[in-house]
Amino acid sequence: MSSGGTRTTGAAPRARQAIGYLILCLIALAFMAPLIYMVATSLKPESETFTTPPALWGSALRWQNYTDVFSYLPFARFILNGVLVAAVGTAINVTVAALSGYAFSRLRWRGRNVVFPLFLATLMIPQDVLVIPMYVMMQNLGWVDTFQALIIPWAFTALGAFLLRQFFLTVPQELDDAARVDGAGTVRTFLSVMVPLARPTLAVLAVFTFISYWNSFLWPLVIVNDVNARATIPLGLQAFFGQQGNEWSLVMAASVISMLPTVIILVLLQKHLVRGIVTSGLGGR
């Protein structure tokens, strides 16, 4: 807002700027059109979802669609499953990544220089390539169609170790030393000095891990048989879509509900999310 002031004087450039801004707003509006249309349709009576010419609003705002979603399919169950799977998976991932990130940055141990490159190498493996062998493994463990199969296989991705290592490398050594002088051992130093310092980084990792569990589709599609009991939101939504293919207003209401948590996270935590993406490539797809 302060930069570039030298080039914005005079009426002509200012007019050009205003027009540019207007075009940008129109682009943003066109971009948002599908989402606006989604919300609008979710509030229409079913008979008015397809009209020519298209209308943004129906004859009435039918909020009831949102409650109907929950009676057509166990949508509350899907939300609960999604929260359970994402929360447990995130807790595991953040915990193991904090420990290994610390080990890779502040502790010296034999094998470290072999294990860390291996961690990085696993980042090269696409999850989709792992789906078939993971399924065979789940068969052997007897985990097909269970919650642990939704959670455990993806709880150990290496990105968090990398992210936390980067963070711990920036912490001044004096802090460890001070803790040590006070008589704290490795575990105490980690828990009472390092973890509190790393809280922002841990939060970024947690948010991205949670979102990637929440949005995951292919793995639940493969591993869940009893959709009504164990589906997370995307799988449930897909099932809903197949089943209620003609009930577009309900499908749209379900879509809105499934997007809400992540949109709220995005709006509240945008600065942290941007930092996580920019510094570590988190959340790519």
Place this chain on the structure above:
Amino acid sequence: MTDVTTEQAAPAEEEVVTVPVAAPGTAIAVDEEPEARRPAEVGRRSWWGAAFAAPHSIGLALFTVVPIVASLVVSFMNWPMIGDHTWTGLENYRRLFDDPVFWVVVRNTAEYVILYVPLNLVVSLGLAAWLTPRIRHRHIFRVLFFIPTITPLVANVVVWRMLYQPDGLIDATLQSTLGEHAPNFLADDTWAMFAVVAMSVWAGFGYNMLIFSAALDAVPDSQIEAAQLDGASAWRTFWHVKFPAISPSIFFATMMTLITSFQVFTQPFLLTKGGPGTETETLVQYIYNTGFQNQQLGLASAGAWVLFVIILGITAVQFLGQKRWVHYE
């Protein structure tokens, strides 16, 4: 990635931030080499380090290293979902390469990648360049463009199904303005892939836009002002100053986008089911169908390994090519 693989490199790399820890009660020996410390101390630290890394390492070994190795083995076997497993050597790969549908899905996937990646990069780079810090409310624009990237892809796809449908938003708009029907995008041989790509770009560019936007913010003002003083136009300033400065970010984004676009699944699977015919069926959907519809996990593993090798190959080519256009400061 390779800078930590040698014993000598590691301490040198971290000297700035990590100095060896002194034992409690002793003087803090800042400039001592770690190897020079008391053996007991080294041993104790060694044990803790391995212990801290153990949970993550074991988990990663069990759920990533074992499966990836297992999948290579399975790809050489006849492995039906239920029944006996037998070693068949290269039979799965031979069957794969003899299957005309396999080549169709390879071509479809390549088509998708060739359309999607440049479009994604142009749109994201263009908007990132547009959203300079002096654009009012830029953070609102950034959040808006990022929404589809972070919300469930399934939900976004479902919305686009409604736009593309006959009598859907696009068709209805055309009918009422031009009096003509839109093509049946998702059931039309020529339109289906474009429809899938358009939806995917809409849903995916926000991520790269954020990366580019942050990279552009980090370009020093002094460099830009110097170019402007030399009379360079905004266009020239962008290509000669900003673009080289952010080329590492563009390299990173291109790689990630390429890798993920080869794995496209959800959009065609839910928009078209791979149709019409096999017009939009992609490699991952082929792997999914082979493994979980036809229940031939060996054949599916072979397909997955072909995908993996393609991705590794593309990544290697990218790394080799980067010297020509990526400038690291």
